[in-house]
């Protein structure tokens with residue numbers, strides 16, 4: 206549904222993406238991880254056609270629900286209007302939003318827990334609140350492909366949990382492709398089927414979460430010792446989590 210094949214992106218002499226290939230097919234979620242400045246956002250932008258490729262090809266549908274990493278804060282329109290803009294592809298150049306568009310926008314705000322901000326000005330929201338609204342705008346597109354650039358980076362723990370529940374719920378019908386970048390491998394464990402590890406030295410690794418979100422590869426990815434722990438959930442089933450061993454300490 207969406208991805209890159211042998212993609213090359215250069216900025217000046219620097220080759221940021223070197224023969225990068227990955228894809229998210231219908232029904233699958235992909236998490237992209239890598240150190241700061243490694244090229245995660247560039248990979249998303251290249252996939253969406255916002256960044257020119259020096260070589261290789263991209264695959265993407267015409268309409269994608271996209272959550273950028275940062276939203277400009279000088280947008281004085283109301284939150285509900287910002288989310289209705291997600292419906293723009295279906296409105297045409299001079300089309301007015303219908304009652305159905307407004308209902309879809311309200312529904313998307315409800316899903317992300319941000320309906321209470323509907324009448325607020327977007328530029329007066331906090332960074333995390335804006336992130337939720339942008340997620341609602343992406344959902345409001347109705348696209349079966351969602352691309353989210355660090356959707357949890359500004360969210361508190363409660364809203365991160367809400368985001369992961371939402372990503373899992375969106376994945377459950379297995380009729381969408383979802384791609385998100387994250388600095389938290391636990392987000393990949395919780396909500397992704399596949400992961401793309403953009404290693405600092407050498408080609409990226411693309412494969413199922415069970416084979417990629419493992420301590421040895423995460424240590425190569427971040428240069429920090431990692432530990433895998435198994436947590437028992439409320440329903441008695443086990444769930445893996447990874448912890449960084451900051452200051453060289455490993456969990457007992």
Ligand SMILES: Nc1ncnc2c1ncn2[C@@H]1O[C@H](COP(=O)(O)OP(=O)(O)OP(=O)(O)O)[C@@H](O)[C@H]1O
Nearest residue numbers: 216217221239240241242243244245246247248274
């Ligand atoms: N338009 C551009 N012109 C020149 N260099 C750029 C441009 N866009 C990105 N870069 C550089 O390409 C590299 C990759 O940037 P990118 O934003 O893709 O990294 P990232 O992996 O998303 O980082 P982070 O985790 O910090 O968000 C960085 O060194 C960045 O400075």
